[in-house]
Amino acid sequence: MTLARITRHRASMTEAGVETQLEPIYARFVALAEDMPHRIAISSPQGAMSYGCLLGRAQAVAYALAKAGVTPNSRVLLLTKRDPELVVGMLGILLAGGCFAILDQSYPRKRLHEMARVARPTAAVIAGGPDLSLQAPRVHTASVGAARKSATSILPTGTSAYIAFTSGTTGTPKGIVGEHAPVVHYVRWSTPHFELSSNDRFSMLSGLTHDPLLRDIFVPLSIGASIHIPDALTWARAKDLAAWLAHEAITVTSLTPSMARRVLAHNRAHLPRMRRVILGGESVRWNDIRVFRSAAPSARFTGVYGMTETPQVAMHNTLEQTDIDSAVGTVPLGVPAPGYQIELTKPDGSEAANGEPGVITLFSPHLALGYIDGVQINPIGTKISSGDLACLSESGQLLYVGRNDRQVKIRGLRVELQEVEEVVRRFPGVLDAVVVATSQEKSQDHGEPTLAATAVVAEGTQITSQQLRAHLAGLLPIGAIPPRIRVVTDLPITPNGKIDLSHW
Helix, strand or coil, X not given: CCHHXXXXXXHHHCXXXXXXXXXXXXXXXXXXXXXXXXXXXXXXXXXXXXXHHHHHXXXXXXXXXXXXXXXXXXXXXXXXXXXXXXXHHHHHHHHCCCEEEEXXXXXXXXXXXXXXXXXXXXXXXXXXXXXXXXXXXXXXXXXXXXXXCCCCCCCCCCCEEEEEEECCCCCCCEEEEEEHHHHHHHHHXXXXXXXXXXXXXXXXXXXXXXXXXXXXXXXXXXXXXXXXXXXXHHHHCHHHHHHHHHHCCCCEEEECHHHXXXXXXXXXXXXXXXXXXXXXXXXXXXXXXXXXXXXXXXXXXXXXXXXXCCXXXXXXXXXXXXXXXXXXXXXXXXXXXXXXXXXXXXXXXXXXXXXXCEEEEEECCCCCCXXXXXXXXXXXXXXXXEEEEEEEXXXXXXXXXXXXXXXXXXXXXXXXXXXXXXXXXXXXXXEEEEEEEEECCCCCCCCCEEEEEEEEECCCCCCCHXXXXXXXXXXXXXXXXXXXXXXXXXXXXXXXXXXXXXXX
């Protein structure tokens, strides 16, 4: 197979989605809720919620937001935790024409305030999360009841649908605005491709600020299937989560490889009902698939590749049983999803030759709208450089190689090392900081990168690693906090005057 065969898909970009650009994410859900209101939409420790009930409660939130001044493309914070109120809030904001920005209550409070500052919200929906001190109208999902009037939408649908936050280089979160059409495109493509149906039982396990959450929710709600949500303690405990997947008879799940390894460690899981497993957010290894297959022998496995700027899936690889039996190393990235073109480019912008690492550059009309810059949005357009390196193997497979910058993924979370350094530098008395990612081949994470931080202080300054860890815990997600932190008075340098990272 040649690189051109894998990456040249300009023709497929022309199918861009004229038919999806005017359809909001929630359109199919609303139609299903009106046709079969008693069908179960959500199952959780709080009980079951029907499609009709979910629609009515979401509409009530939308009416309240409209009264609070929400109009198409208004940004609305959704302060939440992992439970059905999250889904009610998301749908309510969308029905009001708004653009939701999820704030996970498990994040440090200072981090939530920074995310809120970036979003510049018109209003906030409180759906189980902390009620931050915001200068904006608030709507509580638990207090609005259910709407009596049925309507497909409350206001004209806005262009933007959601804001996702990624790690930034300035020490503050970076907001990426996503549109309706790319998510609708993914739903329409993935449903037949993955052979999904209304009988499927989907798990909602993705991180609440991680864009795969959108497929955990909107794929099942668009086809009449059910969403299953574990409680917070079950989600956090690998052994309990394995038992929950079996007890709930989950048939479709989307996981990061790291979470899959935790769940499946020590033969904890037996999942005979599982039939479709989607692994993404990190590099997938063949051994991960073999371990998962031993727990779910009836499942088909697909590795997916994408980034927040390419909503959902840009490349996919559904694995054959014969390959699972014998292949070693990293699972190839596969082929582009419909509407995507992939190219490998060298630093000078030229195309990488076969066998030569190159940066994955993606072309598609299905990219996110752009980056938040105050009240403005800097558009992405139809081209984005991922920063990931890949090469074409001798057998014609596109293989992930690594990063070309200082960004890593830890448990599915995209972490910018420069951001962690900036936050370390904020601690009074710290003069400089270096954060590196190293591979721990013998760790329980089986080689997943782990962070190490070094803080530079003046001689005689009394700053401990414990103080720095507490400082970081108040500002960063847990996956971005380095397990190893040391305090020094000087950094080693190379002969050319740069920091010598070989010491880590």
